[in-house]
Amino acid sequence: MDRATALGGPRLPAPKGERGPVLELRGAAARAGGRTLWSGVDLTVRAGEFTAVLGPNGAGKSTLVKMLLGAAPVAAGEVRILGSRPGQANHRIGYLPQRRSFDASMRIRGIDVVRMGLDGDRWGVPLPLPGPRRRAARARVDEVVELVGASTYAHRPIGQCSGGEQQRLLIAQALVRRPQLLLLDEPLDSLDLSHQGGVAALIGRICHRESVAVVMVAHDVNPILHHLDTVLYLAEGGSATGTPEEVITSTTLTRLYGARVEVLRASDGRLVVVGRPETTGGGHAAVG
Numbered sequence: 346m347d348r349a350t351a352l353g354g355p356r357l358p359a360p361k362g363e364r365g366p367v368l369e370l371r372g373a374a375a376r377a378g379g380r381t382l383w384s385g386v387d388l389t390v391r392a393g394e395f396t397a398v399l400g401p402n403g404a405g406k407s408t409l410v411k412m413l414l415g416a417a418p419v420a421a422g423e424v425r426i427l428g429s430r431p432g433q434a435n436h437r438i439g440y441l442p443q444r445r446s447f448d449a450s451m452r453i454r455g456i457d458v459v460r461m462g463l464d465g466d467r468w469g470v471p472l473p474l475p476g477p478r479r480r481a482a483r484a485r486v487d488e489v490v491e492l493v494g495a496s497t498y499a500h501r502p503i504g505q506c507s508g509g510e511q512q513r514l515l516i517a518q519a520l521v522r523r524p525q526l527l528l529l530d531e532p533l534d535s536l537d538l539s540h541q542g543g544v545a546a547l548i549g550r551i552c553h554r555e556s557v558a559v560v561m562v563a564h565d566v567n568p569i570l571h572h573l574d575t576v577l578y579l580a581e582g583g584s585a586t587g588t589p590e591e592v593i594t595s596t597t598l599t600r601l602y603g604a605r606v607e608v609l610r611a612s613d614g615r616l617v618v619v620g621r622p623e624t625t626g627g628g629h630a631a632v633g
């Protein structure tokens with residue numbers, strides 16, 4: 346299941362251009378605050394694949410995302426994104442950081458927030474463009490707003506949009522430059538259940554229909570379970586990689602945590618982890 350063995354050793358093969366994997370980690374390790382957060386991580390993500398990064402608070406999930414953007418060092422092993430080292434292909438990556446929301450008094454329109462993703466400077470004032478480029482930019486913004494189903498509220502001040510609507514607009518912003526990889530850090534956090542389901546389905550659709558590779562940090566796997574191809578579970582400094590059916594099992598999580606953990610399936614199909622040595626208040630009712 347851990348793919349290190351299947352892929353044979355820590356060295357990465359030579360880049361294969363656009364047809365190669367979008368993301369590859371081989372024997373990768375992360376350090377922060379003077380300690381190793383995780384090590385020996387192997388992961389391959391290809392175009393159109395949806396990967397969830399799960400694990401308890403403090404396991405180093407956000408640090409992984411920062412590492413992929415070149416904002417946190419690779420402590421050991423190899424990491425390659427779109428054939429380059431982390432940080433060198435960021436213009437081809439759409440990124441949605443953790444816990445971003447807008448104050449109710451924020452007057453800027455949703456559509457302008459989306460447009461900022463196109464201009465590169467997400468929080469600056471868009472530069473005036475010559476006519477044809479301006480029209481192309483406007484068409485792309487409209488296209489992506491429609492893709493995320495935000496057309497009816499995109500012209501409202503973003504501060505007046507609901508959390509789920511804001512999240513859709515931010516996903517549109519991350520998508521507007523046609524990224525090949527979408528990095529999402531807990532995009533379902535703080536959304537109610539119905540919005541979680543809607544945004545999860547949207548991300549699944551973007552991934553599988555538009556062939557965008559998605560790597561998403563999640564606390565609860567349940568809203569995305571049916572859209573996922575791969576799970577990377579980080580805990581206790583180690584990792585497990587594979588399909589959700591391979592990773593989210595009593596056997597795998599017991600091995601990873603080094604303590605008895607039971608995975609139960611509720612009658613509605615939701616997975617419940619019991620006995621996980623949880624480090625914070627996430628509870629035992631979710632997997633992640």
Ligand SMILES: Nc1ncnc2c1ncn2[C@@H]1O[C@H](COP(=O)(O)OP(=O)(O)OP(=O)(O)O)[C@@H](O)[C@H]1O
Binds near residue numbers: 378407
């Ligand atoms: N720059 C830093 N300096 C010192 N410690 C750091 C730094 N960045 C992260 N850490 C620590 O590394 C650990 C992992 O942090 P990270 O944010 O990656 O965890 P996480 O799995 O995303 O957690 P959560 O689920 O709570 O968001 C935490 O203990 C955090 O305090």
